[in-house]
Amino acid sequence: MHREPVEMTSVKIAMISLRDNPLTALHDPDAVGQRRYVARLSAELHRLGHQLTIYTRRADARLPHRMRVEHGFEVVHVSAGPARKLSPDDVATHIGEFARFLNAQWTADAPDVVHAHHWTSGLAAVLGARRTGIPVLQSCHGLVGGESGEIERLVGRSVAGVAATSSHEADELARLGVRRSRISVVPWGVDTRTFTPEGPATARTGRLRLLVAGDLNPQAGVDDLITALAVVSGTELVVAGGPDRHSLAGNAEHERLRALAARHAVTDRVGFLGHVPHSQMPALIRSADVVVCPQRHSSSGAGSLEAMACGVPVVAAAAGGLAEAVVHEVTGLLVPPHTPMVLARALRALLGDELRRQELGTAGRDRVLVRHAWDRVAPAVVRAYERVSGPEVITAQRRPPKAADEARRALTRDERGE
Numbered sequence: 001m002h003r004e005p006v007e008m009t010s011v012k013i014a015m016i017s018l019r020d021n022p023l024t025a026l027h028d029p030d031a032v033g034q035r036r037y038v039a040r041l042s043a044e045l046h047r048l049g050h051q052l053t054i055y056t057r058r059a060d061a062r063l064p065h066r067m068r069v070e071h072g073f074e075v076v077h078v079s080a081g082p083a084r085k086l087s088p089d090d091v092a093t094h095i096g097e098f099a100r101f102l103n104a105q106w107t108a109d110a111p112d113v114v115h116a117h118h119w120t121s122g123l124a125a126v127l128g129a130r131r132t133g134i135p136v137l138q139s140c141h142g143l144v145g146g147e148s149g150e151i152e153r154l155v156g157r158s159v160a161g162v163a164a165t166s167s168h169e170a171d172e173l174a175r176l177g178v179r180r181s182r183i184s185v186v187p188w189g190v191d192t193r194t195f196t197p198e199g200p201a202t203a204r205t206g207r208l209r210l211l212v213a214g215d216l217n218p219q220a221g222v223d224d225l226i227t228a229l230a231v232v233s234g235t236e237l238v239v240a241g242g243p244d245r246h247s248l249a250g251n252a253e254h255e256r257l258r259a260l261a262a263r264h265a266v267t268d269r270v271g272f273l274g275h276v277p278h279s280q281m282p283a284l285i286r287s288a289d290v291v292v293c294p295q296r297h298s299s300s301g302a303g304s305l306e307a308m309a310c311g312v313p314v315v316a317a318a319a320g321g322l323a324e325a326v327v328h329e330v331t332g333l334l335v336p337p338h339t340p341m342v343l344a345r346a347l348r349a350l351l352g353d354e355l356r357r358q359e360l361g362t363a364g365r366d367r368v369l370v371r372h373a374w375d376r377v378a379p380a381v382v383r384a385y386e387r388v389s390g391p392e393v394i395t396a397q398r399r400p401p402k403a404a405d406e407a408r409r410a411l412t413r414d415e416r417g418e
Helices: 033-047 088-092 095-108 118-129 146-158 167-175 222-229 245-250 252-263 278-286 302-309 340-351 354-371 374-388 391-398 401-416
Strands: 012-016 051-057 066-068 074-078 113-117 136-139 161-164 183-185 208-213 235-240 270-274 290-293 314-317 332-335
Touching (some): 012 033, 012 118, 033 374, 051 095, 088 118, 095 118, 113 118, 113 374, 118 136, 118 146, 136 146, 161 167, 161 374, 208 278, 222 235, 222 252, 235 278, 245 270, 252 270, 290 302, 290 340, 302 314, 302 354, 314 340, 332 340, 340 354
Parallel strands (some): 012 051, 051 074, 161 183, 208 235, 208 290, 235 270, 290 314, 314 332
C-alpha cells in the first residue's frame, strides 16, 4: 500500500562531504564547487529551522573533532586516514573507516535523513546507514563515469533517493539503473546577492565583448567559439579558466587554442586570463555583452546561471544541463553543440541588437531569482528529503543490501589494489 511521505517541519540532517571540507567556504569568496554548495545549502537549511551536522574527513590535525560554526550548523571532522590533504584516489581508500565512524555515531544518535555529496560520500553513507534504516539522499555533483562509474551505479541503486541538478542528469542516472521514482530534480543554487546586475565591472576595450568561463579542455568548446569569432567582426573574446595565468604557457589546451586563433587570424581579439578567482567573476561577467557557454557536456549549467543572475544574456550549446538552464529566446539562445557557424550566426544576431540583449538579460535574472536562488533551492531539497522519508522507501533502502554489499566489495578490491 502506498503511503504519503512523512511531513517534515524540523529535520535532523546529517550532511556528508567526505572529500571537501565546507567549514571555511562561507567566509571564502573564492570557494567553489561542492565545498561552497554544501556550506551554502547547510546555512540556508539551518535558517529554515532544520538541524545540521556536516561530517567531513579530517585533513588537518589542528582541527577539533567537533565544532559549531556561527551559521548554526555543526561540523564533525572524522579521523579516516592521515590528517592531511590526500588525492581523491587516496581518500577513496579510507571510505570504509569513515563509514564505520558513521555507523557507530548513528547507532547512538540517528538523524532523520542523510544527504551525501559525491559518490565517495554516498558510499560511506550507504555503508554507515545500511543497518539503521536512515534514508540516504545522494547528490552526485556531476557523474564522473570511467573507473568510478560502477560504484556510482551501485550507490545510486542503494540509496533511498538521488537529487539531480537537471533532467539531463536524471536521464543519466536512469541509464545507470536508478529508478525514476527515486530521482528528484533539484535546481542548482546561485548566490543572487553576489551575482547581480549592479556592481563594478572589469575594464574593457571599445569592442563588444564575449566571455567564456570554465576549464580549459577539449570538451569546453572554446575551439568552436574561436572558429566562430573569425566571422563575428568588431568583437573580442575573453577566456577565463584553466591554470594560473603565469602557468598558461605550459598548458597543452591553451597552446592548441592559441594556434587555432592564429590560424583564423583572430589572435589580437582573443585574451586568455587563466584562472579567475570566484570573487572576481561577477565583475568580469558584468563587463561582457554576451556570455558564451559552448561546453559539450554540463550537468548543472552553473556558469550560465551566474551570467543570467548578473543580467547578461547567454548563448549556449544545447547540451546537458545547459539546455535547461537557458530558455531559448527567453533568457538567451541555444545552438547545437560543435557547430561554429550556427554559433556565429547567433552571436552576430544578438550582438547587433542591444535591446534584445537587455530583454534576455532581464528575463535571465528573473528566472534565476525564481528558480535558482538559495531561498528557493533549500525548500526543494527539503521536499526531496520528504520523498525519501516514506516507510516503503526506507524499507526498500534497507532491504537490498545486495547493491551495498557489491559496493563494499568493490571498495575492498580498491583498497587492496586489485
